[in-house]
Amino acid sequence: MRKVMEGSMAVAEAVKACKPHLISAYPITPQTHIVEFLASMVADGQLNSEFVNVESEFGAASVVLGGSAAGARVYSATTSQGLLLMNEVLYNIAGMRLPVVICAVNRAVSAPINIWNDQQDSISVRDSGWIQLYAENNQDAMDLHVQAYRIAEDHRVLLPVMVCMDGFVLTHTFEPVELLDQEKVDKFLPPYKPLFHLTPKQPVTMGMFAGPDCYMEFRYMMQQAMERSAAVIEEVAEEFARIFGRYTGGLIEQYQVEDADTVLVSMGSLVETIKDVVDAERANGRKVGCLKIRAYRPFPAKQIRQALSRAKRVAVVEKCVSLGATSPVAADVKSCLYSTTGGPEVSSFVVGLGGRDIPTDTIRAIIDQVETGQTDLTYMDLQTDWLEEEVSA
Amino acid sequence: MSAQATFSPLAPGHAACTGCGEILAVRLALEAAGPNVIVTCATGCVEVTTTRYPQSAWNIPFIHSLFENSAAVASGIQRALAAMGREDEAKVIAMGGDGGTADIGIGCLSGMLERGDDVLYLCFDNEAYMNTGVQRSGLTPFDANTSTTPVGKVSSGNQTRKKDMPWIAASHGAPYVAVATPGYPRDIERKVQKALTFKGPKYIQVHSPCPLGWRFPSDKTIEVAKMAAETACYPIFEIVNGELTGVRKLRNRKPVTEYLKMQGRFRHLLRPEAAEEVARIQAIADENAKRYGIDL
Amino acid sequence: MKLTPGAVGMPGTTSPNRTGDWRVSYPVFHNEKCGGCRLCEMACPEGCVTGDPKAKHFEFDPYYCKGCGICMAVCPVNDIEMAQENR
Numbered sequence: 043m044r045k046v047m048e049g050s051m052a053v054a055e056a057v058k059a060c061k062p063h064l065i066s067a068y069p070i071t072p073q074t075h076i077v078e079f080l081a082s083m084v085a086d087g088q089l090n091s092e093f094v095n096v097e098s099e100f101g102a103a104s105v106v107l108g109g110s111a112a113g114a115r116v117y118s119a120t121t122s123q124g125l126l127l128m129n130e131v132l133y134n135i136a137g138m139r140l141p142v143v144i145c146a147v148n149r150a151v152s153a154p155i156n157i158w159n160d161q162q163d164s165i166s167v168r169d170s171g172w173i174q175l176y177a178e179n180n181q182d183a184m185d186l187h188v189q190a191y192r193i194a195e196d197h198r199v200l201l202p203v204m205v206c207m208d209g210f211v212l213t214h215t216f217e218p219v220e221l222l223d224q225e226k227v228d229k230f231l232p233p234y235k236p237l238f239h240l241t242p243k244q245p246v247t248m249g250m251f252a253g254p255d256c257y258m259e260f261r262y263m264m265q266q267a268m269e270r271s272a273a274v275i276e277e278v279a280e281e282f283a284r285i286f287g288r289y290t291g292g293l294i295e296q297y298q299v300e301d302a303d304t305v306l307v308s309m310g311s312l313v314e315t316i317k318d319v320v321d322a323e324r325a326n327g328r329k330v331g332c333l334k335i336r337a338y339r340p341f342p343a344k345q346i347r348q349a350l351s352r353a354k355r356v357a358v359v360e361k362c363v364s365l366g367a368t369s370p371v372a373a374d375v376k377s378c379l380y381s382t383t384g385g386p387e388v389s390s391f392v393v394g395l396g397g398r399d400i401p402t403d404t405i406r407a408i409i410d411q412v413e414t415g416q417t418d419l420t421y422m423d424l425q426t427d428w429l430e431e432e433v434s435a
Numbered sequence: 436m437s438a439q440a441t442f443s444p445l446a447p448g449h450a451a452c453t454g455c456g457e458i459l460a461v462r463l464a465l466e467a468a469g470p471n472v473i474v475t476c477a478t479g480c481v482e483v484t485t486t487r488y489p490q491s492a493w494n495i496p497f498i499h500s501l502f503e504n505s506a507a508v509a510s511g512i513q514r515a516l517a518a519m520g521r522e523d524e525a526k527v528i529a530m531g532g533d534g535g536t537a538d539i540g541i542g543c544l545s546g547m548l549e550r551g552d553d554v555l556y557l558c559f560d561n562e563a564y565m566n567t568g569v570q571r572s573g574l575t576p577f578d579a580n581t582s583t584t585p586v587g588k589v590s591s592g593n594q595t596r597k598k599d600m601p602w603i604a605a606s607h608g609a610p611y612v613a614v615a616t617p618g619y620p621r622d623i624e625r626k627v628q629k630a631l632t633f634k635g636p637k638y639i640q641v642h643s644p645c646p647l648g649w650r651f652p653s654d655k656t657i658e659v660a661k662m663a664a665e666t667a668c669y670p671i672f673e674i675v676n677g678e679l680t681g682v683r684k685l686r687n688r689k690p691v692t693e694y695l696k697m698q699g700r701f702r703h704l705l706r707p708e709a710a711e712e713v714a715r716i717q718a719i720a721d722e723n724a725k726r727y728g729i730d731l
Numbered sequence: 732m733k734l735t736p737g738a739v740g741m742p743g744t745t746s747p748n749r750t751g752d753w754r755v756s757y758p759v760f761h762n763e764k765c766g767g768c769r770l771c772e773m774a775c776p777e778g779c780v781t782g783d784p785k786a787k788h789f790e791f792d793p794y795y796c797k798g799c800g801i802c803m804a805v806c807p808v809n810d811i812e813m814a815q816e817n818r
Contacts, residue, residue, distance in 0.1 A: 063518035064511065092518040094510065097546030104504035104543060108475065108511025111498050114519055116511075134500055139737035200736050238739045240473045240496040240512060242525050247491035247740035249499035251483055260738050267736070447777045447795040448748035454799030459776040489732055490748070491740035620773040646799075654800025654813070657774050 043221045049180040049212040050075030052219045053119075053145055056187040058089045059227040060143075063114035066094040066105040070124045071157045072209035073147040077119055091117075099124035103131035103144075110140040111248055113239030115191065118142070121209055122149035125163045129170075135202050136171030136264065138248060141194030141234070142202040143187065146174075148310065148361075149209040150396040158397020159209045160361035161310060165338075165370050171264050173199075173271055174339040175291075176309040177207040180217045185282065185290040188227060192278045195234050199271045201264065206338075208311040210397065220288070230285050268340045275337050293342035295334040296349050298324065302331030304409055305353040305386070307346075307375055309335045312359065312393070312400060319405040330409055335371065343378035350379065353386040355412045359405070361394045368419050387416040398423060442470045442494065449492040450484040454653025456644035456660060457481060457559045460617050461530065464557055464641065467624035468631060470495060473516075473525045475509045477535030478502040480566045481559070496525070505531045507543035510552040526555065526631055533560045533574035536640075537598045548607035548636045555630050558600060561643040569648040573598040576668070577719060578712050579700050581648075586703040591712050596719065604638035605674040612674040613681070616642040618661030619671070622683075626673070642669050650699025659697050666694040667720040670727045679727070686731045688724060691717045750777070754798025756813045762788045764808040771802035771811060 047055075053076050057065070065084075067077040083089035092109075096102045099120050106116040120128060125146055135142050146164045150156040164174060173193060177183040183205065190203040207213060238246050252260055272293060279291025297317050299305055306316050313334045323330045333349050335342070350356055356379075358372035367373070372390035379385045389412050394400045404422050411417065444465035451458035457480055465474065473496045476482045482499040485492040500508045509529035516522050529547070531540050536558040547554055563581050564570040571581040575593045580586045584593035605612045611633040613626045623641060630637040644659045646652065651659055663669035666689045673681035692713060695701040704713050724730050760771075760782075767784035774780075779796050782789030791802070803811040 064515045066511065090518075092514040094514050095550065096507070097542055097549070100504065101507045101543050101546050104500060104507030105511035105514070107500055107504075108498070108508035108513075109515035109518075110511075111508070112473065112512040112515040112519075112521075114515035116515070130501055131504065137737065138500075237736060240498060241521075242471045242473065242496055245494060245496040245742045247486050247493045247497045247499075247742070248737065249482070250486040250488045250491065250738045250740050251499075252488045252738050256488055256732060256734065256738075259734055263734065263736060443778055445778065446743035446746050447779055447792070448745035448750055450748075450750075451776060453753060453797040454801055455776050459774070459801075462776065462778055463773065485745070486740060488738050489740060490745045491742065492745040493740075494742045617774070620770070652800070654804040656776070656799070656801050657805050 044218050045221055046216050046218045048075060048214060048216050049183060049207065050214065051079050052180045052184045053187060053207070054079035054083065056184040056222060057117050058083055059222045059224055060188055060191050060231060061115065062091050062117040064092045064094065064106060064109035064116045065118065066096055066102045067118045067120065068096050068099045068102045068124060070099070070121050072149060072213050073119045073121045073124070073145070075213060076145060099127045100131060103128040103135070106142050107131060107135050107138070107140060110142050111138070111240050113234070113236045113241070115234045116142055117144065119145040119147065121147040122151050122163045125167065126151060129167065132167055132170045132172060139200040140202060141200055143190045143194055144204055145187070146204045146206045147209045147213055148206055156396040159211050160395045160397065161206070162362040164204060164206045165362040168339055168370065171201060172339065173201055173203040173337065175203065175205050175337055176335065177205060177212060178311060178313045178334065180212055180215070181219050182290050183207040183212060184219055184222065185286070188222065188231060189278050189282055189291050191231055193271060193274055196274050197237055199267055199274050200237060201267050201271060206310065211311045226285050230282060272337070272340045272342060291336065293337045294345050294349060295336060297332040297334065299331035299333050299349055300352070301329060302353055303329045304355045304357065304412055305331045305333050305350060306405070306408065307333045307335065307356060307358045307371070308360065309338060309371065310361070312361065315400060315402060316359070316405055319402050323406070323409065328409070338371070341374050341378070346375060347378050347382060350386055351382070356386045356388045357391055357408050357412045358388060359391045359393055359408060363392050389417045390419045392419065392421045393423070444493070444495045445485065446492045446494055450487070451480070452647055454646045454656045456617055456656045457561050458484070459656065460559055460623060460641040460643045463617065463620055463623045464627045465495065467627040468526060468528060471525050473512055473527050475500065475505045475512065475529045477505040477531035477540060479532040479535055481530065483566055502535050503539040504543045505529045505535060505540060506547040506554070506556055509554045510547045510550065513552050513554050527553070529554055529556045531558055532565070533558060533562060534564045534572040537573040537600050545607065548604055548609050548638070551608070551635050553634055555627070555637040555639065558638070558640040559643045560640055561645040561648060563648055565645050565648045574600070577716055578704060580703060581700070591703060591709065601638065601640055601674060605677055607636070609636045609638050610676050611637045613639045614669070614671050615639060616660045616664050616669060616671060617644070617657055618664050622671070648700070651697055655697060662689070662694045662697060665689050666691045667724040667729050668694050670723045670729060672727055682727045682729060684731045685729050688730055691720050749794055751794050751796050754796060755816050756798045756800065757793065757796060757816055758791050758800070758802050759812045759814050760790050761810050761812065764810040765789060766808055768807060770805045770807065774801045774805045776801065
């Protein structure tokens, strides 16, 4: 059944269908509507979860860590400052191999404080051992939540999953979505069976102290789990497609990439804008394409290398930056192409920080720029006259 | 192992120091709680000495997460058990040191208390960050020599008083709050068992003398603990539904010097020049005696 | 070493550690004046003092005893003495 609803509501509906035992979150714009809808569902008896209001995001992450360790399916959602505050717990959850699923609503990070969309927050935790899936639209956001639990809880993986969706752009936008049929979700997502959990019936010790003699092996095991998860992500997407009739998962998506000279690489809602520009430019005879990275961690190096093998020029367009260096997604893309001979030129573009609008003309300007030559790092649409003023003061 | 207990929560062979007051307090408290528990623990001496992979001393389900979130993890476990219909399977007990409770952990503890989650929180108070080398915490007593409040030419040690955690817990509405000490080992057991009869958040603070950090011979652990209570430096009491009760009263309260002279961390106060500092500590003890009605 | 995902440990696996190797003195339980109060048993941080309060007989486990001397210190009838290890 198709319905028009706010992105946050679509996510709440998806979470409800997954029947988590425990939900804990702390309010922060623009994640608020997701947890408010969930609280409402619990209050009305529609959703039979324990809803734990906490004193901070750090508390929320710790509460879901405890719940997962006790063997429950859990959920949280946060953004920006909240995600940064949870930082310590995120690494802890991943290291303990607990299949927690959260929604990371993408928002700019402070300072200066800014509540609008960019991807700096989730990018900043890319090393934590969390699987990161980026949603292009509200349907994606819904579907990825359901797939996230399947991926996380798979004993070949046992890593937490972060479903990233652009704040306001997706969370507060009303779009038509195909609702999830509960029977199909139940068929697709069986109850969580933990590998280990806390119970007096079979006591175990979690969160142990590992010395130099074995710590490295535990971290390597996480690396291996990440590598195995790539195949699981694709498997799960295929099964989802079989049951629900649409393919909204996987590692990457290629949009007119096969014969493209110029390929734009991006993640999240920006991809929809880029696809529109690709269509328009193709009509003008330019051979351009769009490579969407859906799973940023594990980084699908092999798939990306293969997809970009025929391109002459690649423009990586992202809403984040690694200050003092280049841009993170571009760095990963360049790195996976480095060993290929005769590969494309890769240019890196930073757009939309702090929710700055990204009009189709900006995408066009990016295509124009890469067609004239390679550039290392370009911030698009800067108010350069303001910046000159600042320097001369 | 207690003759009455048929189970032991903690197997021997762990790396706690000889004469460790904290591990003793933990053992007494958890023996009283029985085998049907799930325990969370903050980073500190207890988890470091008992859970070095692949060896764990814990015969009960145990989780160590981070330094400051023992209370929040416990809340999550308890609420998850409720959600899964497994509430009757186990009592949830959170443990933390003084630092993990009163300083870095106070936010998560406050949340757990405020939510009213059915968790017993045990604070093992060895009065400093012992595991990292005896640095001061919010529960370090006045004039104690620690590595971050060292005694020197212009300092007589820590210049702050203990954060009043039991009353902070009671102010949150916790139905059962208590202070205990291994100076009276059976009292620890009694209080833990009593706490577990209450529904909702419970807080018990257990004084945990540290032979290494407080500098006293390893056989004196229980004597030092008892002396802290007998000088009113560490009042022993309960707060039940907000009312002070169960105060351990003293017929002949001893002067604080009896307690101070037992420990190297207060050795600098034994000099005649330190008489004023000793008087300040005596004043704190006198205040405790008055506030709690300790003197018989 | 067997590695579990997330470094999950099994119960009571510290038992092989002979912490008795640490001690420089050990308790001698005379069991002459023992009143069966069980304080020595309760006061041991390692939990390695066991006995029968009715039989008024207590002993320590030399495999684990770290020789702290607390049992000697708490015994109300001075029935326990610390002796020097001679190994």
